[in-house]
Amino acid sequence: MIKELWHWVWMFLKGIFNPFEWKNLPYHWQNLWMYLWYGFTLYDLGDMDSYLIKRMADMLPLFKKYSVGYPPNMEEQAWKEKLDELTASSNFLLSVEFYDMHPRKQEDYRRHYLMEIRRYFFWLWF
Numbered sequence: 001m002i003k004e005l006w007h008w009v010w011m012f013l014k015g016i017f018n019p020f021e022w023k024n025l026p027y028h029w030q031n032l033w034m035y036l037w038y039g040f041t042l043y044d045l046g047d048m049d050s051y052l053i054k055r056m057a058d059m060l061p062l063f064k065k066y067s068v069g070y071p072p073n074m075e076e077q078a079w080k081e082k083l084d085e086l087t088a089s090s091n092f093l094l095s096v097e098f099y100d101m102h103p104r105k106q107e108d109y110r111r112h113y114l115m116e117i118r119r120y121f122f123w124l125w126f
Helices: 002-017 019-038 042-046 048-066 076-093 096-100 103-123
Strands: none
Touching: 002 019, 019 042, 042 048, 048 076, 076 096, 076 103, 096 103
């Protein structure tokens, strides 16, 4: 959160001190204000799928570290492996390699990811 806050403060300050970027100043101000008020920005709204996947990729390793339960139809080790798989899939969806894949394979990978998230979504709490 602090890294993101610093990013939006920096974008705004950079816009103030660089006369060539004054036209972008209202956009950076609005992003900073929205980040402080809502926790996300216009930029995040414009690319919500990547924003949510990035949040999942950042949160899943911490969830694995601090969680104390697992679904009743799984063993604890299998649950931790599933969380690792979801983390790796989230990171892969944001990678350059994913966008280099054939569109059909991209769609299949996205569909599989969403099915796995859907299957375990209500177990992502501790």
